[in-house]
Amino acid sequence: MADLTEIFGGWSPSSTPQIDPPDVQLANAMRSAGLEPPPDIRLDGRLHRFSSGTKGGSGHGDKSGWYVCFGDGIPAGRFGDWRSSVEMAFRADIGRQLSPFEEMSHTRRLSEARTLRDAEKEKKHEVAANVVDTIWAGCTQATTDHPYLKRKGIDAHGARVTGDGRLVLPLYDENSSLCSLQYISADGEKLYHVGGSTSGKFWMTGSFDEPGTLYIAEGFATAATITEQSGRPCVAAYSASNLVKVAGIMRDMYGISQDIVIVADNDASGVGQAHADQASALYKTRTVTPPERGDANDYVAAGHNLSILLMPPKLDWLVQADDFCSKPEPITWLVKKWIQSEALIMVHGPSAGGKTFVVLDWILRMASDTPDWCGKQHKIRPGCNVIYLAGEGHKGIKSRVAGWKHFHHIRKRLRMHISRDGCDLNTKNGLQRVIENINGLDSKPSIIVVDTLHRFLLGDENSAQDTKGMLDSCSILMAKYNCTVLLVHHTGVSEEAQHRARGSSAWRGALDIEISIVPGKQRGGPIEIVQRKSKDSELTDSIWVELERFAVPGWDNEDGEPSMAAVVIQIDEPPEVKKDSKLSVNMKVFENAWWSSGAEIRGKKPYLSRSGLVAKLQADGVSETLISRKLRPGSEDQLIGSLRMGETIVDHENGWLVEDKVWSNMLMINKNSL
Numbered sequence: 097m098a099d100l101t102e103i104f105g106g107w108s109p110s111s112t113p114q115i116d117p118p119d120v121q122l123a124n125a126m127r128s129a130g131l132e133p134p135p136d137i138r139l140d141g142r143l144h145r146f147s148s149g150t151k152g153g154s155g156h157g158d159k160s161g162w163y164v165c166f167g168d169g170i171p172a173g174r175f176g177d178w179r180s181s182v183e184m185a186f187r188a189d190i191g192r193q194l195s196p197f198e199e200m201s202h203t204r205r206l207s208e209a210r211t212l213r214d215a216e217k218e219k220k221h222e223v224a225a226n227v228v229d230t231i232w233a234g235c236t237q238a239t240t241d242h243p244y245l246k247r248k249g250i251d252a253h254g255a256r257v258t259g260d261g262r263l264v265l266p267l268y269d270e271n272s273s274l275c276s277l278q279y280i281s282a283d284g285e286k287l288y289h290v291g292g293s294t295s296g297k298f299w300m301t302g303s304f305d306e307p308g309t310l311y312i313a314e315g316f317a318t319a320a321t322i323t324e325q326s327g328r329p330c331v332a333a334y335s336a337s338n339l340v341k342v343a344g345i346m347r348d349m350y351g352i353s354q355d356i357v358i359v360a361d362n363d364a365s366g367v368g369q370a371h372a373d374q375a376s377a378l379y380k381t382r383t384v385t386p387p388e389r390g391d392a393n394d395y396v397a398a399g400h401n402l403s404i405l406l407m408p409p410k411l412d413w414l415v416q417a418d419d420f421c422s423k424p425e426p427i428t429w430l431v432k433k434w435i436q437s438e439a440l441i442m443v444h445g446p447s448a449g450g451k452t453f454v455v456l457d458w459i460l461r462m463a464s465d466t467p468d469w470c471g472k473q474h475k476i477r478p479g480c481n482v483i484y485l486a487g488e489g490h491k492g493i494k495s496r497v498a499g500w501k502h503f504h505h506i507r508k509r510l511r512m513h514i515s516r517d518g519c520d521l522n523t524k525n526g527l528q529r530v531i532e533n534i535n536g537l538d539s540k541p542s543i544i545v546v547d548t549l550h551r552f553l554l555g556d557e558n559s560a561q562d563t564k565g566m567l568d569s570c571s572i573l574m575a576k577y578n579c580t581v582l583l584v585h586h587t588g589v590s591e592e593a594q595h596r597a598r599g600s601s602a603w604r605g606a607l608d609i610e611i612s613i614v615p616g617k618q619r620g621g622p623i624e625i626v627q628r629k630s631k632d633s634e635l636t637d638s639i640w641v642e643l644e645r646f647a648v649p650g651w652d653n654e655d656g657e658p659s660m661a662a663v664v665i666q667i668d669e670p671p672e673v674k675k676d677s678k679l680s681v682n683m684k685v686f687e688n689a690w691w692s693s694g695a696e697i698r699g700k701k702p703y704l705s706r707s708g709l710v711a712k713l714q715a716d717g718v719s720e721t722l723i724s725r726k727l728r729p730g731s732e733d734q735l736i737g738s739l740r741m742g743e744t745i746v747d748h749e750n751g752w753l754v755e756d757k758v759w760s761n762m763l764m765i766n767k768n769s770l
Contacts, residue, residue: 118171118188122163125186131161131177139167141208148177160290164208170198172205228266228277228289232256235264243282248393250320253301265316267297267334270345278316278334294334296341302329309355311406312343312381313392314368321393322359325402336361336368343375344524356381359406361391377531377576378524380568430543430580431458432468432475433636434627436609437542438578440570442549444585444597445613450623450664452489452547453496453643454613455584457664459484459545460500463512470639470666480542481511483534487518487551499648499661513537520554521546522565527572540577546570547584557585557599567606587612596628596765604766608632622670629766635684640667679742682735683759686745688712690754695767698753702763705751 116124123133132149141164148161163186165173170190176183185206194202235256238245244263245252256264263280267288276292288294299316302323311330313319319332333342339358346356360372362385372383384405386395396402428437435441435458445451461469462480469476486493493514500506515533520526534541546552555562570581585597597603597610604610610629616622625639644665647658686704690696692715693708706727713723729747731737736752739745744759745752754760 115189115191118165118167121188122165122171122173122175122186125184126161126163126175129175129182129184131175131182134161137163137165139165139171139173141166141173150177150182166205166208169205170194170202172202174206174210228292229274231258231277231289232264232266232274234259238263244280244284247284248317248320249397250317250324250393253320253323255316265332266299267292267294268299269293269297270349280316295338296345298334298338298342298345299332300329301332302327304329309357309407310346310350311357311359312339312346312375313359314339314361315391317393318359318361318391321396321402322406325392325396326406330359336363336371339368339371340375340378343379343381347379347381352380357406358383359392360385362386362389364389373576374531374535377572378528380572427632428477429475430462430477430480432473433633434458434469434474434609434611435543435580435582436630436632437477437580438574439580439608440567440574440606441580441582441609441611442585442597442603442607443582443611443613444587446587446615449613449615450641450643451584451613453662453664454623454625454641455545455547455582456493456496456500459512459543460497460506460510462543463510464501464504464506464508466504466506470641477542479511481537481539483513483515483541483544485515485518485521485530485544485546485552487515487546487548490514490516495648495651495659495661498651499646500663502648503644503646503661503663511539518551521552521569522562523554526552526554527569530573531576534577541579543580543582544573544577545582545584549583549585557603560600560602563600563602567602596762601765601768604629616670622667638669640669641665642667678733679738679744682738683744685713685735686739686752686754687763690763695763697764697767698748700764701760702754702767703748703751704754705749708751 118139119137122137122139126133126148130150132147134144134146138144143162143164145159146161146163147159150160161175161177163173163175165171165175165186171188172186174183174185187202235258238252238255238257240246240251242252242255242257242263245255258264258279261282265278265280266274267276267278269275275297276294277289279287279289299319301316301319304310309326309328311319311322311326311328312333313322313330314333314336316332316334319330322328322330331342331346333339339360343356343358347354350356356379358372358375358381360383361368363369369383369385372385375381376383386392386400386402386405388395388398388400390398392402395405429435430437443451443455458469459482460466461476463482465478466476467478468474497510497514501510519529521530530544534544549566550557553562553566555565557563570583573579574581583603585599585603587596587598607629608631609627612624612626612628614624614626616624621642623641623643625641627635627638630636641664643662645660645662648661649658651659651661653659686709689709689712690702690704692712693704696703696705696708709727710723713726718726725731726735728734728737729740732741736745739752740747744754744756746755754763
């Protein structure tokens with residue numbers, strides 16, 4: 097017979113990859129998930145249960161595994177195991193990419209499978225709840241002679257024992273309904289009652305007879321140990337993944353004022369600590385973790401004093417003054433003199449006044465490692481990571497960011513992430529959404545920008561309660577990530593409200609730094625960036641900028657015309673402002689003296705005594721001769737003379753009243769907000 101390879105020059109038929117039948121693929125997927133598949137798999141769209149071979153499975157009577165799979169069209173469905181909480185979606189490989197119609201059909205099938213699964217799970221929960229009541233009632237009280245309790249060195253705390261000698265622990269919900277049981281064998285093997293509901297279920301050791309701390313731990317042995325060492329009640333959540341839900345239930349049951357401490361396991365994976373941190377952020381709990389690998393029971397077994405770990409002596413609240421100031425702790429900055437590290441900052445200004453352009457210029461410089469802003473004296477910390485929570489105007493933000501990068505010749509990738517929309521940050525769900533998304537990133541943020549405040553606030557910005565909710569959320573983010581939170585907000589409508597943020601006075605009282613964006617009277621004119629408050633440092637001088645507009649290359653509108661963007665450019669102080677610069681300096685000296693002398697009031701107006709001004713000038717190192725000149729009432733080029741002749745202040749008693757209406761109102765508002 098002729099050798100065909102000689103004729104066709106070494107040609108051979110192409111090999112097509114072998115694709116297993118759908119039931120074989122499903123069985124392989126089950127094995128990959130750690131489940132032993134059933135011998136016969138039926139793709140009939142019904143829910144089937146099988147013995148999955150998970151821990152403790154007995155084979156015939158134990159059927160914690162389940163699957164739902166449709167065989168027509170694109171074979172797909174779901175499978176899992178109720179005991180081990182495994183659940184996975186399945187779609188058979190058909191050797192090609194699915195069409196859009198097939199993708200839609202697949203999504204619908206998965207939804208149908210999920211509905212069947214949920215119905216079956218609820219049915220199993222109802223059946224299990226009835227069964228566990230009977231089992232629990234028929235068990236005997238456990239004693240410390242039980243092998244597991246003896247090995248752990250703990251009391252029974254109300255645990256019971258089955259007829260075959262296993263320890264039994266109850267799982268209750270917030271309504272005190274028994275939902276499931278946990279069985280612990282003599283050698284410590286743990287199993288939940290098949291079909292029982294465990295998510296958000298718990299049991300408490302100890303009693304709440306006396307007010308004090310409530311602890312939450314993962315397992316029963318840990319909870320029992322904590323109660324015995326502290327004398328306080330401890331809630332057993334039964335698993336690390338249950339800590340967040342149980343912490344939320346405890347917070348709802350006992351209120352915001354209850355001191356709740358989660359005692360997390362120190363495991364190599366860090367899972368327990370991660371769930372404890374999430375619960376702490378959401379529900380304002382504290383977290384304690386043993387310094388060594390293991391749980392609280394292991395810590396005691398190793399001979400350590402758990403009581404000190406749980407309840408450290410509160411002797412460090414008062415610090416000796418010399419020790420307190422023995423080491424310098426300078427202020428650290430993201431943008432020198434303007435954006436402080438680990439601070440709460442607000443930037444406010446009127447609508448369309450340029451505040452977002454200024455904020456974007458700051459954070460884009462941080463995210464691109466630009467060395468400074470508006471001069472080398474305003475250095476930018478390198479390596480900053482930025483989270484920009486944008487609640488509106490996303491199309492405009494796209495062109496602004498692209499335009500800024502083009503204008504400043506930035507080619508590198510920005511260390512910055514932008515939200516797709518807003519959320520109610522002052523709610524539990526909104527805060528959790530932000531935290532979960534940030535936790536999914538590779539690095540922690542240096543600054544989180546909220547632009548604008550009202551797009552992320554559920555409620556009324558004038559309400560002290562709603563304001564507190566938002567401030568609490570900001571505090572949680574700052575503490576969790578050791579970062580700065582910058583709020584972008586609007587000013588009020590009236591003329592005298594242009595120097596302060598709109599809404600409750602509680603905003604200003606909580607801020608570390610407050611910055612005003614003050615646009616010029618003419619649209620497109622100079623913009624003044626004014627620092628109104630800096631809690632930990634001296635107020636810095638204003639910066640003047642303007643917006644330089646230009647076409648963004650490659651960004652055309654629907655008519656084919658180039659899209660316009662703008663960037664912030666520093667300019668010199670406008671001439672008309674320079675004329676009043678001496679008056680502005682004198683006003684600031686007078687204002688600082690008013691604050692330092694106690695911010696006195698006479699007739700609803702700020703009042704500064706002569707002695708208060710003299711004391712402030714002396715403290716600032718001004719000579720007696722110069723002080724005497726500054727207080728001359730008739731010298732237009734001196735402090736008091738210039739303010740009197742400009743009708744900014746008037747004589748009153750042994751000092752002066754602030755007569756200028758806008759300045760007086762601003763000082764009074766700032767005083768009332770403290």
